[in-house]
Amino acid sequence: MRDYVIGIDVGGTNVKLGLFDGGMQLVSELKYLTDKDATATELMNYLSQQVCALLEKAGLSLRNVKGVGAAFPSSVDFRRGVTLESINIVSLNEQPVRDLLEKRLEVPVFVDNDANVAALAEHRFGAGRGYDNMIYAALATGIGGGLILNGQLYRGMHGMAGEIGHMFISDSTGYPCGCGVNGCVQSISSGVYMARYAMDRIKEGEESRILDYAGTLSNVDLVAVGRALQMNDPLALEVVNRGAEYLGRMFHNLNQIFDINIFVYGGGITKLGHRFTDRMVASYRHHSLIDQKFPAKFLPAELGERAGIIGAALLVN
Numbered sequence: 147m148r149d150y151v152i153g154i155d156v157g158g159t160n161v162k163l164g165l166f167d168g169g170m171q172l173v174s175e176l177k178y179l180t181d182k183d184a185t186a187t188e189l190m191n192y193l194s195q196q197v198c199a200l201l202e203k204a205g206l207s208l209r210n211v212k213g214v215g216a217a218f219p220s221s222v223d224f225r226r227g228v229t230l231e232s233i234n235i236v237s238l239n240e241q242p243v244r245d246l247l248e249k250r251l252e253v254p255v256f257v258d259n260d261a262n263v264a265a266l267a268e269h270r271f272g273a274g275r276g277y278d279n280m281i282y283a284a285l286a287t288g289i290g291g292g293l294i295l296n297g298q299l300y301r302g303m304h305g306m307a308g309e310i311g312h313m314f315i316s317d318s319t320g321y322p323c324g325c326g327v328n329g330c331v332q333s334i335s336s337g338v339y340m341a342r343y344a345m346d347r348i349k350e351g352e353e354s355r356i357l358d359y360a361g362t363l364s365n366v367d368l369v370a371v372g373r374a375l376q377m378n379d380p381l382a383l384e385v386v387n388r389g390a391e392y393l394g395r396m397f398h399n400l401n402q403i404f405d406i407n408i409f410v411y412g413g414g415i416t417k418l419g420h421r422f423t424d425r426m427v428a429s430y431r432h433h434s435l436i437d438q439k440f441p442a443k444f445l446p447a448e449l450g451e452r453a454g455i456i457g458a459a460l461l462v463n
């Protein structure tokens with residue numbers, strides 16, 4: 147019986163695979179380090195071998211598999227099965243990953259963007275259960291998102307819907323974003339850019355415990371900022387408030403467009419804790435025109451690291 151589905155989450159650091167039975171129960175999983183220097187062919191060859199290893203572990207074979215879903219850290223043309231622009235794994239730029247995998251595995255393959263599949267997973271099994279409309283925001287090294295409209299994942303005309311990190315939010319703040327534009331919310335509020343702002347302020351002479359925790363200026367990261375925040379360090383507080391303020395504005399803009407106020411958020415930045423999320427929510431409520439009448443729900447994502455494999459497997463059904 148072809149009852150089983152496989153979900154693959156290709157990340158910049160790890161590749162995770164999960165095998166699910168017909169009731170979407172996780173049967174086994176597997177993880178390995180991403181080889182960022184490999185060619186697309188090498189990546190797909192190794193990935194296919196790992197799919198077989200995952201099945202072998204459970205005493206199954208590809209004959210038991212209904213389909214495979216795979217998520218990539220890039221924009222993805224879902225209909226054509228092509229990864230469009232992959233900043234994390236450069237060799238996956240403009241690659242027909244669906245066809246490459248189908249040729250090797252000989253089962254139906256579906257591919258999508260990582261934030262889209264996380265949105266699917268949170269909507270079906272996580273914090274977004276029971277809501278017809280929700281917006282998922284991945285707040286991490288970068289900022290990504292997925293839109294669930296009327297119970298369905300909305301991909302847009304080119305598969306690029308929900309790329310909320312590139313929402314233009316200020317022409318006077320922030321750094322040039324990876325996309326080349328100055329003023330994307332990602333270039334102010336993502337983990338990398340919050341750390342960079344802290345670093346630059348310290349470079350300019352600001353005293354901060356962030357530096358004590360980081361050791362050296364080039365080691366300043368969000369973990370060091372978070373530890374200094376716990377000690378009420380003024381610069382850490384400023385960095386975190388600044389990032390949270392612009393995220394609140396981002397959610398407000400999303401609400402203005404979609405009239406959706408169910409926000410599910412996950413990702414590494416949320417480890418900064420409630421002082422960060424409280425400020426983000428307060429910023430939204432401050433800017434929102436309708437929040438008093440229709441209070442927004444900000445819900446922490448529930449599926450953690452497994453959201454990717456779960457959502458990728460859901461692409462099959």
Ligand SMILES: [Zn+2]
Nearest residue numbers: 312323325330
């Ligand atoms: Zn951008």
